[in-house]
Amino acid sequence: MHASSVTSRSETSIAIHRPLRVFAWLSFLAEVIIIGTGGAVRLTGSGLGCSEWPLCTPESLIPLPEQGIHGLIEFGNRTMTGVVGLVALAVVLLTVHAVGGRRLVLRALWFAVGGVVLAVAVYAIAEVLGVAYSAALMSAALLLSVIAGAVDSLRRTEQRRDLALLAWIVLAGVMAQAVVGGFAVLTDLNAFIVGFHYASSLLLVCVTAAYLVRLYAAPGPRETAVPRWFAILTHVTGLALAVTILFGVLTTGSGPHSGDADIKRTGFDATWLAHVHSWPGYILAALIVALLVSAWVLRLPTRNWLIVLTATVLVQVLVGVLQARHGLPPVLVGIHMMLASLSAAAYTVVVLKLKRPVATEHAPAVAAHAGHA
Known part of the structure; x- marks a missing residue:
């Protein structure tokens, strides 16, 4: 990735506060750690420790005692996905605040609320109609709301669009990864989907690394x-x-x-x-x-x-x-x-x-x- 590929229309100096730096590093570390937890799932034979998605079993969100250690390992990786997503969201909100102030943060939050409402509606309709993979459709609705929020935010960002773009890419990527991981379970660990899941995680590590580089770099041409x-x-x-x-x-x-x-x-x-x-x-x-x-x-x-x-x-x-x-x-x-x-x-x-x-x-x-x- 060239640095010039993510430069902004008007790159000027902005205030980079400590919370943004901390969460940027946490995002990078979380993306690396989840590769390790995903590897543990695969290497311990725990890929189907939770037989369903997004639930662990047809009746429970969390693993049941009879699922043993495999259920705990698989559920632990799913929990780590939530942590990665929350950290990515924090980086987006802190970045948006740094480059555009409270106004852009509020717009991003409105898109988040709208996305949750849309996702719940999609899930409810799919369940009523008996559509397969209703949870996947719900996740897709959330992903679309993130993409819409990113487009809206980037159009209104005049400073350090490089940072904003990279932050939004990570959040959208985490959302997409959750869907891919779900399909890996639903397809009984299809080797090609699992491989794509790993490669995508690796790319997100690269994007978080790029964000850190640009965060500490001087802005401008x-x-x-x-x-x-x-x-x-x-x-x-x-x-x-x-x-x-x-x-x-x-x-x-x-x-x-x-x-x-x-x-x-x-x-x-x-x-x-x-x-x-x-x-x-x-x-x-x-x-x-x-x-x-x-x-x-x-x-x-x-x-x-x-x-x-x-x-x-x-x-x-x-x-x-x-x-x-x-x-x-x-x-x-x-x-x-x-x-x-x-x-x-x-x-x-x-x-x-x-x-x-x-x-x-x-x-x-x-x-x-x-x-x-």
């Missing part, structure tokens, strides 16, 4: 801070990272950790896919090392974050080799999943560091404000 060939090589590295993660998802979808003992896998040869997954992984590691060496020789602004990315990917490679040699122990597979999200987040920061604020006579004052924020 940006210019390229690295040679053109370095920028191109960085984006090629991103492609290698995406391919590595894609084949990792397919490999896991074909392996033994389905989330439930009776669930069918994708049908691909997991052993063959594991080898294919490793090839772009090794290419990725080589490309990142090349970027790191080049950045330090040329003293580019990406060099510190390339150290983080290099360390994360090298540990990721090591864990991948160990898990393959020891029969895919659940703990190592879970660590591998978490590291993939952190690698993607670190890469996102590297890409955003390819550009810097355009130097102007007001740059020192703006930079000082951003540093204080």
